[in-house]
Amino acid sequence: MTKEDDTVSSTIETALRLETQRQPVGPHERLEQVFDIENMDALYGTKPALKGVTMPIYKNLVTAIIGPSGCGKSTFIRCLNRMNDLIPSFRMTGSIRYHGQEISGKDVDPVAIRRTIGMVFQRPNPFPKSIYENVAWGLRVLGMKDNLDDRVERALTQAALWDEVKDRLKASGLSLSGGQQQRLCIARAIAVQPGVVLMDEPASALDPIATQAIEQLMHELKSEYSFVIVTHNMQQAARVADMTAFFSISTGEEGQRWGELIEYDDTTKIFTAPSDKKTEDYVTGRFG
């Protein structure tokens, strides 16, 4: 067997293991909520992007957000850590509570929120600094200066990158491959010990092997962090997510379009027995 065959079969194996490893989520009432989103509307200027989203997000689970392009997936996830505040025309109404505390108000400091709710972006965006500094810089700035080396090593290990970079921590973060860069970004995000890690299509710019590495590490880390992942890739949602939310586009009378939450349930249920026709059309590939 060639080396390539090996990697391919191990990819399939891991995928299968991920499928079978998933525990049933259990009755939702017994789960602890990290986010409680209620009747959330999002607008860019006067153009609505999302309307009436109401859903809880549970602790220590992977929650996937799926849906066609333009349904507001990214807008939604960027509301959870107030990244949309950077867009001057953006407005949001409704309520987002994090562990019971309202975080969507103007009086809440987004810097404090982003400190506990980390984010990994679509394209890997390491700082133009060394591999070590990419992880250590955030720790230092946020005042977690004790045992810096240990913290960096732990984060890189958790992101499944340590073995590949331990001999060249001084090399530039930009010298890594795309998949490694993305894992470096994950290490950077989890080093500061957030409660939640938001992932905005983290694997869309990566090859299948790098994608698998990232899915695997989400699976291993969810006992420590809660993950919310936006993905275009339904197989990915099926593989990694415990809960899945399906968003779709609604069209108003005057042709305006906005995103809406259609269905939110256990991943198994969404993919095998969806209760909404639109979800079924989407997950079976008839639409989107």
Next chain:
Amino acid sequence: MSALDLTGSSLRRRRVVNRGMELLAWLAAAIGVAILGIVVWSVAKKGSSELNLNLITKTPVPFALGPVKQGLANAFAGSLVIVGIATLMALPVGILVAVYLNEFAPPAIRNGVGIVLDVLNGIPAIVIGIFVFGLFVVGRGQSAFAGSFALACLMLPLVARATLEVLALVPNSLREASLALGVPRWRTTLSIVLPQTIGGVVTGTTLAVARVAGETAPLLFTSSIVGNQVNWDPHHALQTIPVAIFELSESPDPADHARAWAAAFVLLMFILVASLGARWLATRSRRKLQRAG
């Protein structure tokens, strides 16, 4: 009628017009290069008799009888002091203006102040000179500080514009990466964004220095009544190269003329080298930024 006419007269005419236009464009480019060549050559030729080390090491000897070794050391020193202080004034303000506009200002203010910068850039140097004369020189007398302030006014829009341009090149994903960690905006700007712009800022500053090093008009108002000794004290009016060139050109002595030409040549070379250096730095930093993006 054949489908493909390769010999028709209209085709020939088009080819001739095309050739003619190409030639005109080439000629225009050649004129541009030729003007620079002629200026450098004639300046060098007319100043060659005085183009030696004395020019920058010796001071002027007024009403010299016979051949005396003299130079313009006082003007070189004064230019160094005045342009140096002007840079120290304009650089931090210019960078801060650009940082505010690009990182913090709402779009309306950004555009408004952008136009103001362009207008400031278009104000004739002599107007700035009169302004500073009225502000600092009347009642207090001339000083190198006043001259520096006038030059800083000219440098400010150049530095700010150059910094703005590189700030716009810094990819947004880098800002987001830092902000998403819970790092405050000011810290993100200082530690992540600004280090990316150093190359561009150095380029812009070099070009601004090259531009004001040759400014004469504002210095005539602010720093032109000067002694012949080398002086480094910015509280006094100091001689500068452009003002020295202007004064020597009015002298009846041909040796003074030659010295003015020689000083002009040195100034020209400084500007040429500075511009080339700035260009080199600019391409290097742009390439670095593209790799980062």
